[in-house]
Amino acid sequence: MNGLRAPAPAPPAEAAFDPEALRAQFPILRTKMQGRPLVYLDSAASTQKPARVIERLKSFYERDYANIHRGVYELSQRASALHDEARRKVQAFLGARDWREIVFVRNATEAINLVAYAFLRPKLEPGDEILVTEMEHHANIVPWQIVAGERGARVVAAPITDAGELDLDALAERITGRTRLVSVVWVSNVLGTVNPVAEIVALAHRKGVPVLIDAAQAVQHQPVDVAALDCDFLVCSAHKTYGPSGVGALYGKAELLDAMPPWQGGGDMIEKVGFEGTTFNEIPFRFEAGTPDIAGIVAFGEALDFLGELGLEAVARHEAALIAHAQRSLAQIPGLRVLGAPKERRSAIAFTLEGAHPQDIGMLLDLDGIAIRTGHHCAMPLHERFGLSASARMSVGVYNSEADIDALTAGLRRIAGMFQ
Ligand code: PMP
Numbered sequence: 001m002n003g004l005r006a007p008a009p010a011p012p013a014e015a016a017f018d019p020e021a022l023r024a025q026f027p028i029l030r031t032k033m034q035g036r037p038l039v040y041l042d043s044a045a046s047t048q049k050p051a052r053v054i055e056r057l058k059s060f061y062e063r064d065y066a067n068i069h070r071g072v073y074e075l076s077q078r079a080s081a082l083h084d085e086a087r088r089k090v091q092a093f094l095g096a097r098d099w100r101e102i103v104f105v106r107n108a109t110e111a112i113n114l115v116a117y118a119f120l121r122p123k124l125e126p127g128d129e130i131l132v133t134e135m136e137h138h139a140n141i142v143p144w145q146i147v148a149g150e151r152g153a154r155v156v157a158a159p160i161t162d163a164g165e166l167d168l169d170a171l172a173e174r175i176t177g178r179t180r181l182v183s184v185v186w187v188s189n190v191l192g193t194v195n196p197v198a199e200i201v202a203l204a205h206r207k208g209v210p211v212l213i214d215a216a217q218a219v220q221h222q223p224v225d226v227a228a229l230d231c232d233f234l235v236c237s238a239h240k241t242y243g244p245s246g247v248g249a250l251y252g253k254a255e256l257l258d259a260m261p262p263w264q265g266g267g268d269m270i271e272k273v274g275f276e277g278t279t280f281n282e283i284p285f286r287f288e289a290g291t292p293d294i295a296g297i298v299a300f301g302e303a304l305d306f307l308g309e310l311g312l313e314a315v316a317r318h319e320a321a322l323i324a325h326a327q328r329s330l331a332q333i334p335g336l337r338v339l340g341a342p343k344e345r346r347s348a349i350a351f352t353l354e355g356a357h358p359q360d361i362g363m364l365l366d367l368d369g370i371a372i373r374t375g376h377h378c379a380m381p382l383h384e385r386f387g388l389s390a391s392a393r394m395s396v397g398v399y400n401s402e403a404d405i406d407a408l409t410a411g412l413r414r415i416a417g418m419f420q
Pocket of ligand 1: 044137140214
């Protein structure tokens with residue numbers, strides 16, 4: 001591999017953005033649930049996979065599979081080249097300047113743990129702070145708590161308003177001389193709130209504090225450009241971007257990654273091994289110990305091609321229209337309360353229904369073939385902030401249409417009638 005950027009994805013093909021045609025590309029959406037057509041409104045938990053991604057996994061194992069970076073034979077070289085190419089696709093998708101800034105991991109959670117252990121832990125001292133927000137997923141709370149606990153440091157949360165937005169003044173106040181990292185979610189997996197991450201990065205940088213962006217719910221819904229954002233780290237998962245589960249990516253600025261020690265030892269991450277000592281490989285390989293999910297990584301690249309060809313601007317417009325339609329429709333249902341009212345909301349809406357436990361809502365909707373998520377959505381502190389222990393959440397992907405939202409609304413109306 002050389003340091004050149006991969007070619008830019010094809011220009012947005014607006015004309016091709018037809019939810020019905022898109023739906024047809026997802027084999028699972030043809031299956032019936034409870035004898036009814038599947039209405040899948042849980043893409044925030046995981047997106048379904050288009051046939052071309054499933055086909056890429058299959059064809060990779062059928063035609064291209066061997067271990068990577070090890071063999072001199074043609075098949076291993078081909079697999080290595082495809083794996084390298086996938087890294088270039090992630091680089092181009094995220095807008096990173098250098099392919100070495102992309103580290104393959106298992107998921108967004110592992111990417112955050114990598115930063116917690118290899119970047120933060122070595123420099124953490126008693127009294128230090130990691131600043132997160134009240135709307136974080138547990139993946140962006142617990143890893144920091146574990147390393148902070150070991151070092152006598154602590155995790156501090158910036159508050160959110162009743163509208164489910166960040167209080168930027170309060171966040172700025174909490175960035176002090178003790179803050180070692182600001183780690184903030186771009187799009188909330190519960191409220192759908194879009195946080196002003198560029199502003200937060202600028203704020204933190206003015207005080208010399210690095211920033212990690214949890215983009216697990218962002219990169220599949222809107223264009224991203226890490227170089228323009230100037231964030232220090234950004235994490236995402238392939239399974240939420242129409243790719244396979246078990247693969248994720250960490251973006252880190254080259255100079256930061258370069259200065260970090262390894263966090264897992266093994267094959268591929270070394271330069272020279274001896275019993276007297278071992279030297280480590282260059283980035284990003286230093287952070288990729290052992291055989292990765294090679295086929296999954298190649299199929300992740302295919303998923304990013306799929307999204308790139310749709311055009312992220314077009315995806316954002318389509319999903320914004322769906323969310324607006326959902327907000328209007330849900331507002332008509334008696335006893336339904338939507339969590340938060342952010343000015344900018346993407347992809348997810350969480351709600352409660354008077355008299356009905358979220359679990360019951362989920363189970364009753366399932367009888368209609370409608371899949372939504374219920375529970376705390378790995379965001380217990382956020383639910384506590386709203387005085388709740390659980391909620392129901394609908395979330396959309398490229399294959400959803402207004403008809404899906406209408407099916408949900410009809411189902412919720414029936415349930416409201418049963419419980420009120
Ligand atoms: N952050 C956010 C905002 C998420 O929504 C999720 C997944 N629900 C994660 C992090 C963790 O993602 P994964 O389980 O793929 O590691």
